Amino acid sequence: MATPGVGLGAACLAAAASVAPRRRADPAAPLARRARLLRRVVRGRCVAELSREGAPAAPSQPPVPRPLPSADQQLPPPVLPSFLAPTEAPAPTPLPLPDADAGVGELGPELDIQGIAEDYIDSTDVAASEQDSEIMDAKEQSQAKVTRSIVFVTGEAAPYAKSGGLGDVCGSLPIALAARGHRVMVVMPRYLNGSSDKNYAKAFYTGKNIKIPCFGGSHEVTYFHEYRDNVDWVFVDHPSYHRPGSLYGDNFGAFGDNQFRYTLLCYAACEAPLILELGGYIYGQNCMFVVNDWHASLVPVLLAAKYRPYGVYRDSRSTLVIHNLAHQGVEPASTYPDLGLPPEWYGALEWVFPEWARRHALDKGEAVNFLKGAVVTSDRIVTVSQGYSWEVTTAEGGQGLNELLSSRKSVLNGIVNGIDINDWNPTMDKCLPYHYSVDDLSGKAKCKAELQKELGLPIRPDIPLIGFIGRLDYQKGIDLIKLAIPDLMRDDVQFVMLGSGDPVFEGWMRSTESSYKDKFRGWVGFSIPVSHRITAGCDILLMPSRFEPCGLNQLYAMQYGTVPVVHETGGLRDTVQTFNPFGKTGEEGTGWAFSPLTVDKMLWALRTAMTTFREHKPSWEGLMKRGMSKDHTWDHAAEQYEQIFEWAFVDQPYVM
Numbered sequence: 001m002a003t004p005g006v007g008l009g010a011a012c013l014a015a016a017a018s019v020a021p022r023r024r025a026d027p028a029a030p031l032a033r034r035a036r037l038l039r040r041v042v043r044g045r046c047v048a049e050l051s052r053e054g055a056p057a058a059p060s061q062p063p064v065p066r067p068l069p070s071a072d073q074q075l076p077p078p079v080l081p082s083f084l085a086p087t088e089a090p091a092p093t094p095l096p097l098p099d100a101d102a103g104v105g106e107l108g109p110e111l112d113i114q115g116i117a118e119d120y121i122d123s124t125d126v127a128a129s130e131q132d133s134e135i136m137d138a139k140e141q142s143q144a145k146v147t148r149s150i151v152f153v154t155g156e157a158a159p160y161a162k163s164g165g166l167g168d169v170c171g172s173l174p175i176a177l178a179a180r181g182h183r184v185m186v187v188m189p190r191y192l193n194g195s196s197d198k199n200y201a202k203a204f205y206t207g208k209n210i211k212i213p214c215f216g217g218s219h220e221v222t223y224f225h226e227y228r229d230n231v232d233w234v235f236v237d238h239p240s241y242h243r244p245g246s247l248y249g250d251n252f253g254a255f256g257d258n259q260f261r262y263t264l265l266c267y268a269a270c271e272a273p274l275i276l277e278l279g280g281y282i283y284g285q286n287c288m289f290v291v292n293d294w295h296a297s298l299v300p301v302l303l304a305a306k307y308r309p310y311g312v313y314r315d316s317r318s319t320l321v322i323h324n325l326a327h328q329g330v331e332p333a334s335t336y337p338d339l340g341l342p343p344e345w346y347g348a349l350e351w352v353f354p355e356w357a358r359r360h361a362l363d364k365g366e367a368v369n370f371l372k373g374a375v376v377t378s379d380r381i382v383t384v385s386q387g388y389s390w391e392v393t394t395a396e397g398g399q400g401l402n403e404l405l406s407s408r409k410s411v412l413n414g415i416v417n418g419i420d421i422n423d424w425n426p427t428m429d430k431c432l433p434y435h436y437s438v439d440d441l442s443g444k445a446k447c448k449a450e451l452q453k454e455l456g457l458p459i460r461p462d463i464p465l466i467g468f469i470g471r472l473d474y475q476k477g478i479d480l481i482k483l484a485i486p487d488l489m490r491d492d493v494q495f496v497m498l499g500s501g502d503p504v505f506e507g508w509m510r511s512t513e514s515s516y517k518d519k520f521r522g523w524v525g526f527s528i529p530v531s532h533r534i535t536a537g538c539d540i541l542l543m544p545s546r547f548e549p550c551g552l553n554q555l556y557a558m559q560y561g562t563v564p565v566v567h568e569t570g571g572l573r574d575t576v577q578t579f580n581p582f583g584k585t586g587e588e589g590t591g592w593a594f595s596p597l598t599v600d601k602m603l604w605a606l607r608t609a610m611t612t613f614r615e616h617k618p619s620w621e622g623l624m625k626r627g628m629s630k631d632h633t634w635d636h637a638a639e640q641y642e643q644i645f646e647w648a649f650v651d652q653p654y655v656m
């Protein structure tokens with residue numbers, strides 16, 4: 001039996017043979033072009049071609065463009081490990097299979113390619129094909145060379161649920177990879193907390209439930225699904241995801257059962273490719289699991305400890321993406337039996353706190369650490385910038401995992417994040433009162449005036465307006481801003497901060513606002529529209545992060561012609577080049593990166609930026625335009641991820 005793609009191709013060929021005048025193909029036609037033509041056949045594009053030749057017109061209802069099943073779906077229905085009994089048995093319906101010797105990828109067996117291409121070229125107008133193939137060439141440049149089934153596992157993804165940059169990345173990178181031809185699924189919790197409920201309105205119950213054996217019981221989770229932007233968004237539903245507060249905690253701090261909540265997520269994510277028929281087909285056992293931060297870190301451990309011994313997922317690989325090493329999912333060692341892992345796998349998660357970090361003399365510091373589990377079991381490790389991939393191997397930046405990460409240097413890479421330019425684009429941003437572009441910046445000045453008005457600050461175009469957006473957290477260097485404000489407020493300047501987090505800093509923002517009524521605004525809370533308006537309306541964006549794995553706000557700022565002033569660390573170092581008025585044309589820089597991280601250095605960088613803003617208008621405009629002209633899209637990063645995936649599939653699984 002043929003796959004749908006091949007079947008459609010064969011039908012088209014038969015039609016072509018019966019109606020088209022037979023013409024010999026140029027024997028010298030390059031094989032590459034023949035292969036391209038074949039791809040069009042396989043993708044069903046030949047319908048349009050044939051109608052040009054007088055063949056029956058294209059059907060009025062084109063087939064719904066769903067991803068083709070990947071080659072792994074030739075496998076017989078998966079043998080599920082006995083510990084996971086789905087409440088509804090996975091449908092054992094055998095999939096329509098291509099020839100047993102079909103290769104991986106969308107083209108199918110190589111011999112068939114030759115034959116079909118030959119016939120197809122014979123029966124079509126070669127000149128027209130030539131023209132068309134040029135168009136295809138341009139289009140195909142952004143397609144992946146090898147397409148895969150990719151399963152993202154994450155604690156958050158925009159627009160469904162977002163608490164920070166992790167949500168941004170997991171909401172946009174999967175779409176970029178799907179656009180390049182991969183079949184992509186994202187698995188995350190279905191948080192119902194009152195404010196995010198409406199975001200899941202288009203996700204429907206799949207009819208699949210599983211029972212997960214952990215934490216001394218059997219916990220039933222259900223799967224919801226939405227197909228959007230060519231990505232399968234899968235939401236794991238369980239009562240523990242339904243509660244007020246933010247994603248991971250509330251006013252009293254982090255939720256006490258987070259380990260339980262994300263253990264469920266990881267088990268559910270491992271089962272999803274085996275049992276969910278999305279668009280008619282399961283993903284199967286030949287997947288790349290992309291596990292993000294500690295919330296998803298149990299996935300590679302489960303693959304190694306609970307699936308591969310049963311012969312399942314031997315063809316899958318996993319890539320750990322570290323967005324922030326500061327959060328590792330550490331809990332007391334006594335919780336290990338709750339995780340449902342075999343006792344002999346304790347070593348994978350074992351973690352011993354150094355003596356200075358223990359609470360009392362009898363505390364042995366024994367713990368389990370989810371992120372460590374992924375560091376020692378995943379096939380590849382990616383950090384979200386090159387700079388950070390080095391920092392995590394140092395004692396200063398490794399947060400206790402530096403030695404382990406150093407030991408895995410050969411599979412550790414850094415890839416700088418991209419941004420979603422549909423969401424963050426000053427030419428069409430729905431949150432902005434005015435739009436602008438690199439060719440016409442007049443809208444930016446209007447956005448600044450509107451922001452000043454909204455904040456109740458004096459509306460003055462000549463005054464530098466500095467912004468800060470982010471979690472009020474030690475990582476973000478808020479304490480430095482707090483120390484610098486009394487000095488900075490002596491200047492003719494305006495400062496707006498948007499953030500939430502540490503209640504001490506929230507209180508400080510409120511009291512500072514009352515001390516500097518005409519100069520300082522502190523917006524306590526989490527508001528995406530306000531963050532867009534601040535990014536557009538400010539002249540300067542300040543990021544004195546202590547460490548920053550990548551940082552997205554400086555990328556958004558540059559995209560919006562707002563000049564970043566950042567601490568030279570991690571991804572900030574990789575993405576912001578300090579202004580050099582004597583640099584070569586186009587290489588004068590995009591902002592200021594200061595180091596070391598001291599109040600004096602930060603003030604120096606800010607004042608240099610403010611002087612440039614006031615007194616060197618052409619230089620300032622150059623800074624804005626260079627930032628706006630940079631390519632911040634996901635295209636380049638997506639290609640680099642593909643390379644990592646290819647390397648992972650070349651090797652055997654790291655833990656078999």
Ligand SMILES: Nc1ncnc2c1ncn2[C@@H]1O[C@H](COP(=O)(O)OP(=O)(O)O[C@H]2O[C@H](CO)[C@@H](O)[C@H](O)[C@H]2O)[C@@H](O)[C@H]1O
Nearest residue numbers: 164165166323470471499525526527531548549550551552
């Ligand atoms: N109060 C508020 N209101 C509205 N929006 C707010 C907000 N506070 C923060 N945000 C938004 O949250 C995102 C924060 O992204 P960052 O990359 O700066 O930091 P974060 O530390 O969360 O991410 C981690 O993961 C990302 C992704 O890999 C890395 O870039 C980063 O270095 C790493 O620390 C931005 O989109 C920002 O606008």
